Amino acid sequence: MEESTDRWMLWGIGFFVILVLAFPAYRLLEPGSRETTKEAYVNDLVVSGQQLFVDNCVACHGPDATGGIGPALNSKQFLGSASDDQIRSLISSGIPGSQMSAYLQDSGGPLTAEQINAVSSYLRSLEKNAPDRPDWRAMMSSGPVTTSAGSTTTTAGPTTSTTGAAVDGKAIYAGKCRVCHGANLEGGVGLPLGPGSDAVADSDQTLIGFITDGVAGTAMPAWGGKLSSEEIQAVLGYIRSVQNG
Numbered sequence: 001m002e003e004s005t006d007r008w009m010l011w012g013i014g015f016f017v018i019l020v021l022a023f024p025a026y027r028l029l030e031p032g033s034r035e036t037t038k039e040a041y042v043n044d045l046v047v048s049g050q051q052l053f054v055d056n057c058v059a060c061h062g063p064d065a066t067g068g069i070g071p072a073l074n075s076k077q078f079l080g081s082a083s084d085d086q087i088r089s090l091i092s093s094g095i096p097g098s099q100m101s102a103y104l105q106d107s108g109g110p111l112t113a114e115q116i117n118a119v120s121s122y123l124r125s126l127e128k129n130a131p132d133r134p135d136w137r138a139m140m141s142s143g144p145v146t147t148s149a150g151s152t153t154t155t156a157g158p159t160t161s162t163t164g165a166a167v168d169g170k171a172i173y174a175g176k177c178r179v180c181h182g183a184n185l186e187g188g189v190g191l192p193l194g195p196g197s198d199a200v201a202d203s204d205q206t207l208i209g210f211i212t213d214g215v216a217g218t219a220m221p222a223w224g225g226k227l228s229s230e231e232i233q234a235v236l237g238y239i240r241s242v243q244n245g
Helices: 002-056 076-081 084-093 113-125 169-176 204-213 229-243
Strands: 152-154
Touching: 002 113, 084 113, 169 229, 204 229
Parallel strands: none
Antiparallel strands: none
């Protein structure tokens, strides 16, 4: 009995010594392990956020967030002034009075809070190499263009102003639609609209509805508040002219 008791005491002392040595080792190794796990989690968020950005944001903010219809988010000015919370808030709630709608599901958008966090993480990952863009707030513009009647259409900004009797649908398409649907309507981020595409079979009213109201669940924005009915009709006319050769 005494030998058995001594043996168990020795085992207990040995186990206690192992525990005493294990705690310092844990304290030395755990921070590095946690940091590695955190880094892997952030990397996964960035990859997921990049794909979500392509699916939902490229139509307005351009490839690699370099700007398009919407501001250039890949810029030192934006990323240096906006906190992660502010970026998440902008994506979640949108910007009233602009085409930037709310993307959080609780606000009627398509994304969960985790997905919005992923998009924010992707944008933050661009900060290290973000270009200097003092004009990051400005919309991309193809410059002044001339309508068939010699009037001028200005495509820099969220609205299009036209003067004169004729409206140049090709010019409006170049300034507003080309970034997604391609220079020759061949498609890209957006669906193809040219010859052989499904859009050929769509009625004029259907296409006008898509342009005016956007397409729910996609990156296609609503242009009804930005283009007049005459301008939308002119864009449709240009699309049909390309489809018809």
